[in-house]
Amino acid sequence: MVEMSMKIKNENFYLKQDIQREPLNETNFLQNLEVEHNASDLSVNSTYIHQMFEAQVMQAPDAVAVVFDNKYFTYQQLNQRANQLAHYLQSLGVGPEVLVGICIERSLEMVVGLLGILKAGGAYVPLEPEYPLERLSFILQETQVEVLLTQKRLAQSLPTSRALICLDSDWEVISQQSKENLVCETTGSNLAYVIYTSGSTGQPKGVMICHAGICNQLWWRQNTFPLTTADKVLLSFSFSFDPSVWQIFWPLSCGAQLVLARPGGHQDSAYLVKLIAEQQITTIAMVPAMLRLFLEEREVDACKCLRYVFCGGEALPAELQTHFFTRLNLDNVLHNVYGPTEASIDATYWCCDRNSNYQIAPIGRPIANTQVYILSAELQPVFVGVPGELYISGAGLARGYLNRPQLTAEKFIPHPFNSEPGSRLYKTGDLARFLPDGNIEFLGRIDHQLKIRGFRIELEEIEAVLRQHDCVKHSVVMGREDTPGDKRLVAYIIPSQEQAPTTSELRCFLKERLPDYMIPAVFIILKSLPLNANGKVDRHALPAPQPERPSLQTPFVSPQDPLELQLTNLWEQVLKTYPVGVRDNFFELGGNSLLAARLFSRIEEMFSEKLPLATLFQAPTIEQLACILQEKGRNTSWKSLVAIQPKGSKPPFFFVHTKGGNVLGYRSLAHYLGDQPFYGLQAKGLDGKQTPHTRIEEMAADYIREIQELQPFGPYFIGGYSFGGLIAYEMARQLQAQGQKIAALVLVDTYNRQGLWFEKVSLRSKFSRHLNNLLRLTLKAKFAYIKQKLKQGFYLPKQSTISLQTTPLQAAFDQAIKTYVPQAYSGKLLLFRATQQHKYWSPSMKIDSQLGWSKLVAEGIEIKDLPGHHFNLLREPCVQILAESLQAYLDSMQASK
Numbered sequence: 001m002v003e004m005s006m007k008i009k010n011e012n013f014y015l016k017q018d019i020q021r022e023p024l025n026e027t028n029f030l031q032n033l034e035v036e037h038n039a040s041d042l043s044v045n046s047t048y049i050h051q052m053f054e055a056q057v058m059q060a061p062d063a064v065a066v067v068f069d070n071k072y073f074t075y076q077q078l079n080q081r082a083n084q085l086a087h088y089l090q091s092l093g094v095g096p097e098v099l100v101g102i103c104i105e106r107s108l109e110m111v112v113g114l115l116g117i118l119k120a121g122g123a124y125v126p127l128e129p130e131y132p133l134e135r136l137s138f139i140l141q142e143t144q145v146e147v148l149l150t151q152k153r154l155a156q157s158l159p160t161s162r163a164l165i166c167l168d169s170d171w172e173v174i175s176q177q178s179k180e181n182l183v184c185e186t187t188g189s190n191l192a193y194v195i196y197t198s199g200s201t202g203q204p205k206g207v208m209i210c211h212a213g214i215c216n217q218l219w220w221r222q223n224t225f226p227l228t229t230a231d232k233v234l235l236s237f238s239f240s241f242d243p244s245v246w247q248i249f250w251p252l253s254c255g256a257q258l259v260l261a262r263p264g265g266h267q268d269s270a271y272l273v274k275l276i277a278e279q280q281i282t283t284i285a286m287v288p289a290m291l292r293l294f295l296e297e298r299e300v301d302a303c304k305c306l307r308y309v310f311c312g313g314e315a316l317p318a319e320l321q322t323h324f325f326t327r328l329n330l331d332n333v334l335h336n337v338y339g340p341t342e343a344s345i346d347a348t349y350w351c352c353d354r355n356s357n358y359q360i361a362p363i364g365r366p367i368a369n370t371q372v373y374i375l376s377a378e379l380q381p382v383f384v385g386v387p388g389e390l391y392i393s394g395a396g397l398a399r400g401y402l403n404r405p406q407l408t409a410e411k412f413i414p415h416p417f418n419s420e421p422g423s424r425l426y427k428t429g430d431l432a433r434f435l436p437d438g439n440i441e442f443l444g445r446i447d448h449q450l451k452i453r454g455f456r457i458e459l460e461e462i463e464a465v466l467r468q469h470d471c472v473k474h475s476v477v478m479g480r481e482d483t484p485g486d487k488r489l490v491a492y493i494i495p496s497q498e499q500a501p502t503t504s505e506l507r508c509f510l511k512e513r514l515p516d517y518m519i520p521a522v523f524i525i526l527k528s529l530p531l532n533a534n535g536k537v538d539r540h541a542l543p544a545p546q547p548e549r550p551s552l553q554t555p556f557v558s559p560q561d562p563l564e565l566q567l568t569n570l571w572e573q574v575l576k577t578y579p580v581g582v583r584d585n586f587f588e589l590g591g592n593s594l595l596a597a598r599l600f601s602r603i604e605e606m607f608s609e610k611l612p613l614a615t616l617f618q619a620p621t622i623e624q625l626a627c628i629l630q631e632k633g634r635n636t637s638w639k640s641l642v643a644i645q646p647k648g649s650k651p652p653f654f655f656v657h658t659k660g661g662n663v664l665g666y667r668s669l670a671h672y673l674g675d676q677p678f679y680g681l682q683a684k685g686l687d688g689k690q691t692p693h694t695r696i697e698e699m700a701a702d703y704i705r706e707i708q709e710l711q712p713f714g715p716y717f718i719g720g721y722s723f724g725g726l727i728a729y730e731m732a733r734q735l736q737a738q739g740q741k742i743a744a745l746v747l748v749d750t751y752n753r754q755g756l757w758f759e760k761v762s763l764r765s766k767f768s769r770h771l772n773n774l775l776r777l778t779l780k781a782k783f784a785y786i787k788q789k790l791k792q793g794f795y796l797p798k799q800s801t802i803s804l805q806t807t808p809l810q811a812a813f814d815q816a817i818k819t820y821v822p823q824a825y826s827g828k829l830l831l832f833r834a835t836q837q838h839k840y841w842s843p844s845m846k847i848d849s850q851l852g853w854s855k856l857v858a859e860g861i862e863i864k865d866l867p868g869h870h871f872n873l874l875r876e877p878c879v880q881i882l883a884e885s886l887q888a889y890l891d892s893m894q895a896s897k
């Protein structure tokens with residue numbers, strides 16, 4: 001019976017022998033390494049990272065080793081500097097198994113620092129300078145590092161209870177040391193680095209990686225994807241994530257060139273494309289989300305120099321793979337790599353193939369000296385096609401987690417199929433299955449670990465930190481992908497007090513404790529958490545975030561000019577939040593680097609202005625960004641046509657300004673019209689620079705010229721509110737005279753009565769009220785009051801009284817109204833009427849039920865009543881009713897065109 005079941009298992013699951021194409025062992029791995037580097041005199045010990053590098057220094061000392069900006073070090077220069085540092089470190093007691101912290105920005109000094117630590121025999125602990133101080137302090141405390149390498153600029157803000165060495169300002173002292181290579185006392189089982197990754201207990205955990213694992217990784221790479229001295233490898237990952245290890249040491253161990261992306265540049269796809277093309281980079285790595293942005297860059301085909309593109313960290317969708325082939329048309333270049341930090345970077349790989357039929361790119365087969373098992377909960381191998389947990393064993397396994405013996409024992413279990421003493425399996429927490437062809441397919445996670453933009457996050461860590469906040473009783477954090485391709489962290493909070501914390505407070509609190517990528521994009525306050533039958537939180541029943549603006553400390557300010565308006569629209573689309581205020585911080589609204597990249601590519605499309613992504617860190621609000629764009633002179637060609645909501649496949653709707661001249665008040669209407677492209681027409685002269693038109697006919701002709709740049713031929717969809725209706729009417733007439741078709745003409749509470757605007761408004765009463773207000777104010781406040789009233793001139797007559805009488809624009813409009821005599825129009829008209837009375841404005845239909853248009857419109861007037869007065873038709877809640885009715889009308893006209 002036992003024999004029988006073993007037989008079945010052997011036929012249906014893969015053990016390491018089946019899935020390894022070229023089984024390798026320690027001996028042939030080292031032999032191969034020696035052949036590769038043509039260094040037969042090297043002993044087994046001489047195969048550690050820094051010594052592979054030294055072998056290259058001997059071969060080509062003057063070759064360029066590392067490039068950053070316009071600076072570089074040759075192999076010789078880099079080696080000598082690293083040696084000086086290593087000698088210095090040894091004088092401080094650094095040697096095998098000694099951890100050395102390094103907190104430094106990406107720079108040539110960073111590479112000197114890492115090599116110096118390894119050459120001294122120590123292991124490095126990377127500390128990302130951008131991490132909050134609390135996290136850095138925790139890591140320093142836990143690792144007990146005695147020596148910390150840094151830069152002068154960062155030194156003041158770091159805890160000082162250890163030897164701080166500034167690789168810039170202290171270099172004079174370090175350079176007194178010998179430039180000669182050191183005697184290496186490292187062995188394969190000594191630590192090379194400790195990288196911290198998110199921990200489910202509320203604190204990050206340090207993964208201890210030994211030299212043997214990392215050497216195996218580099219050897220596998222070089223043997224599988226041979227680099228030559230002509231290759232250039234881009235360092236695009238932060239050194240606190242493990243792919244940076246191969247990005248730095250692979251080129252240096254085989255005579256190729258290492259190119260450093262500038263700090264922050266790894267998140268800027270436009271910058272990456274430029275750098276790759278300029279430097280002729282051949283080897284890069286990206287997480288899928290970044291690859292997507294990269295491929296969207298217009299100039300990406302300038303990157304045909306790429307020989308190896310490694311994509312990993314998250315599942316690679318088949319569609320992204322296809323996109324790669326469409327955009328770059330390069331075969332055998334894209335590789336899906338998979339591996340946890342605990343397995344010394346990558347454990348499996350698959351070469352993407354444009355002819356494959358996989359829905360998700362497989363993660364392929366194990367790398368050299370690595371075995372992969374897919375096991376059931378009982379640690380039994382599962383059948384081909386059956387999902388199970390993925391376990392890894394082999395050369396790459398980490399020693400464990402620093403100071404966490406219990407966690408180490410939980411995750412690194414005794415090897416059930418290998419009787420060699422000390423042999424272990426790493427329990428990845430990943431769900432996977434074998435495909436019939438022997439490749440492995442990644443299916444997701446078993447636990448609450450999550451990948452967002454390639455960052456590994458334990459949700460429990462965020463929850464634990466949130467619970468430390470006084471006002472938080474409970475919290476649940478989850479990753480949601482309510483819009484495909486847009487995975488976000490959402491935090492659900494049960495407050496401990498009546499007064500719930502604001503989003504700004506929570507964000508600030510987390511920012512002091514967690515790296516940016518772990519801060520939720522959205523915070524939702526709930527009264528209670530939904531529970532399932534077992535009394536556990538039912539994550540599926542948690543509500544999806546609404547697109548509302550979160551509770552911020554910054555007061556809401558709406559856009560003040562067309563440029564701000566256009567930017568606001570872009571922000572709302574990218575952040576999927578409405579409304580966005582011009583003083584809101586992009587990152588407080590849930591923005592991140594990928595969304596920033598998306599925003600900037602839209603800005604480029606709209607304004608033909610390519611801004612570096614870093615701009616958003618200096619100018620994180622719409623107001624500030626608008627200033628930068630203005631300084632760049634983008635506003636020199638002033639236009640009447642404003643794209644309020646340009647997205648969508650329907651024909652555009654053009655809506656003309658009111659007597660205020662601007663179109664800022666049309667945002668809500670455009671918003672409620674959803675995917676209806678909506679363009680406002682603002683008045684010439686609104687900027688105070690140009691001379692305004694004084695005749696409706698001129699305005700109409702001017703606006704027609706502009707809309708025809710966008711839509712040269714009809715049928716046109718046109719409308720206007722109040723005074724704007726007159727201009728829209730005239731535009732429709734002039735377009736008809738050109739022989740164009742009008743699909744829809746829509747007037748919102750527009751009268752055909754000359755001078756009616758002023759007849760109905762009691763100027764006397766308005767003047768006396770403003771006068772009273774002004775008399776109570778100081779001189780400075782008087783100016784502010786007048787300025788404010790002028791700005792607000794759009795909706796209410798009480799606010800527009802002064803401006804109506806004083807600005808050149810209003811004077812021009814008054815003249816235009818007085819002289820305009822509408823002529824007959826041979827189409828149809830949709831007329832919205834206000835039904836409520838306003839103090840200064842009678843219900844429109846009392847004057848004439850068709851507001852004076854009946855004799856002019858040949859094909860009839862359709863009338864729709866709105867439950868508001870003349871001045872609030874475009875405000876909540878009336879605007880929603882208007883939008884609904886208008887959309888139905890536009891759609892029906894579109895269908896019958």
Ligand code: AMP
Binds near residue numbers: 312
């Ligand atoms: P890290 O330790 O940050 O490298 O994260 C390792 C985890 O990322 C793995 O356990 C997987 O959950 C996930 N991962 C890495 N590479 C891939 C890949 N190519 N496809 C799917 N998931 C991946």
